[in-house]
Each structure stands twice: as C-alpha cells, then as structure tokens.
Amino acid sequence: MRAYLKKRFNSFRFAFRGISAAVRSEPHMRLHVLAAIAVVVVGYTFDVTKTEWCLLVGSMGLVVTAEIINTAIETVVNLVSPDFNQLAGRAKDLAAGAVLVAAITAALIGAIIFLPYLLALAKVYF
C-alpha cells in the first residue's frame, strides 16, 4: 500500500515538473497563463454566471493542455530528428496547429461571453 501511494505521489510530482518545465521554457505558455489570469480578473469584474465560468475554465484548460502537448511533441521531435526532416517539420506544424485551433476557440468563447457585458458597460457610459 505504501509503495502504491508513493508511486501515485511521484506520478503527480513528475506531472507538476512537466507543467513547470513548460512554463519556464515556453514563452507562449507564459502568454497563455497571463491571458488566463486576465480572463479570471475580467470574469470576477463582470460577475459572470456559473455556466460562463465553466466555459471560460474549460477554454483555458484546453489551451494550456494543447500547449503542453505541443511542447512535448516539439521536445520528442528535437530528440529524434535534430536535423531537417520533412516529417519532423510536419509533426511540429500539426502540433502548433492544434494550439492555434484551441486558442481561436477560447478567443471566440471569450468574445461571446464578454462582449454583451462590455456593450452593457458601454451603454452606461456613452
């Protein structure tokens, strides 16, 4: 039982080490984290509903997850194919494409949620 718990604990430790490595090594990852903090601040400011929070949290999780997987793919490609190789390039382009799709999806969800709040605020002031 003790060995089992230690193994599970180590799995979490390695996973957190992976997240930390992505944040430290990837400028894009730091941008996603900053964007997520901004979304949380704006969400609190507008007092968005629970359903809207779920969509925002889901979107942020999607983008950060995609970026971590992209970083993992880039790392493996660099390991197995440090020299130019068409397939290596395609693998990296595909992984980067996944991040872009996740980011566009998150941006659209953010716009759908926040635009009505922003328009209501604009009506009060203008």
Ligand SMILES: Nc1ncnc2c1ncn2[C@@H]1O[C@H](COP(=O)(O)OP(=O)(O)OP(=O)(O)O)[C@@H](O)[C@H]1O
């Ligand atoms: N070994 C390779 N062979 C062929 N093309 C490559 C190779 N490495 C990179 N490329 C091409 O260059 C592009 C950029 O690669 P790079 O490793 O710099 O990724 P990046 O998106 O700039 O990563 P980062 O997130 O670190 O900024 C890839 O998407 C791919 O098209």
